[in-house]
Amino acid sequence: MSDLTTIALTPDLVRGAAELERTDRGLLPHRLPAWARAQCADPQLAMVETQPSGVRLAFRTAATTIELEALPTKRVYVGAPARPDGVYDLVVDGRLAAQGSIAGGDRLTVDMMAGTATLEPGEPGTVRFAGLADAPKDVELWLPWDETTALVALRTDAPVEPRPADGRRRWIHHGSSISHGSTAASPTTTWPALAAGLGDVELTNLGLGGSALLDPFLARILRDTPADLISLKLGINLVNTDLMRLRALGPAVHGYLDTIRDGHPTTPLLIISPILCPIHEETPGPSLPDLSAWTEGRLSFRAGGDPAEVPHGRLTLTSIRAEIARIVAERAEHDPHLHYLDGRDLYGEDDHARLPLPDALHPDADAHRLIGERFAARVFGDGGIFLAP
Known part of the structure; x- marks a missing residue:
């Protein structure tokens, strides 16, 4: 841990989100802006717009180790099989390089028959990617598409800079x-x-x-x-x-x-x-x-x-x-x-x-x-x- 530096989580490191909300439990990506969320009080919409499908951290670095500390929200459906932990995809220079998950976090228990949902707070965890090439590379860290994810800290063993726009449509x-x-x-x-x-x-x-x-x-x-x-x-x-x-x-x-x-x-x-x-x-x-x-x-x-x-x-x-x-x-x-x-x-x-x-x-x-x-x-x-x- 001592060889890793904490990187400030700034909006220019995040792609695919409309807004980043700073909460007392981390930086929460929203896929809908606040003005739109204010126009609909539907709990379903409130849940899914914070599930970061397509949201990823994008940066350039020579780091050999990258850690993301995050607070996921796990969904549990009463009477249904347990859902697997959400997956984090690490893409390096356009290719999938590694995957990981974070256990624990908040727990949202949904009873579809009763129409109720109960949230039990939990603790954040860390997904770690090590053994990466010691050379400058373009990195994208895709967040789980199906877990509300508050970003707590990004840590690396080399400097990070936002990935510049590459001209893609x-x-x-x-x-x-x-x-x-x-x-x-x-x-x-x-x-x-x-x-x-x-x-x-x-x-x-x-x-x-x-x-x-x-x-x-x-x-x-x-x-x-x-x-x-x-x-x-x-x-x-x-x-x-x-x-x-x-x-x-x-x-x-x-x-x-x-x-x-x-x-x-x-x-x-x-x-x-x-x-x-x-x-x-x-x-x-x-x-x-x-x-x-x-x-x-x-x-x-x-x-x-x-x-x-x-x-x-x-x-x-x-x-x-x-x-x-x-x-x-x-x-x-x-x-x-x-x-x-x-x-x-x-x-x-x-x-x-x-x-x-x-x-x-x-x-x-x-x-x-x-x-x-x-x-x-x-x-x-x-x-x-x-x-x-």
Whole structure:
């Protein structure tokens, strides 16, 4: 320890966060700015926007040892198997060099059946990476995508300087828990992070579990955030929450796109409809815990709506895809930079037969890789809409 120096955690060392809040327990990255958080008191949103999907420390150093002391928040779901500790990915000169985890921390116990959550405070821990090359290198330390993480201290055995901008295009993506990371293996293997690496772009991930709900404040964030590329993955959370009816969906999507275009009139903008999710293809939400799985110690979901109500405007993934495709097609007549991608091109029926959704809603680590690679090929590859000019 004595050979390590504590490095000041300054905003220029952090990428992918909107704000850093200094608390009495550490520096807390937020993916939404304070003004937006003030407009929505939803506990789900408050939790997921502090889970630092896509957030990483980025610096240049010749250090052979790097330590990060942090305070994670572990989630425990009553009746479900224990979740693994969050993973920290150390990327050196663009390649994954090492991984680590921090045990302990705060403990958030969630009872989905009772609709309650209880927080038990814990202690911070340290993830340590040693044996690195004694030479200048570009380092990115990606934080766990699924654990709220307060940064306590960064320690190294050589000076650190913020990594300068490298001229890569800036991609901002917004979506649901699938974009957030669902059950990916690590922070650099969520499908957006994988796609960003393959496309050689700088990612800001606004995938927010359970919270891709066409909130106006999110459209304003997208409007005001510098970006060379923007994508939106919309639909599944509107069904999960049974938030709106078909009558409200069209105007909400139009208003969302209008707001984004106020700040990005010609930025390539891709709208992605939901990937295949059999329980909600023809059956409306809300999504409810599957009690039969619960008795077996598994976390799984079922569709709680009635298909007979679809003609009256209850939303399914099928009806959402049709409406979004129609809107994009109509607007694209006057907006050549607006594009549509059917989510089933990323994960469809054949994929579900081979890689089923473990909890009936979320893709697993292998499916994340599949989605990320397909997205990169279709969007960043030859003929793709995000292909570099």
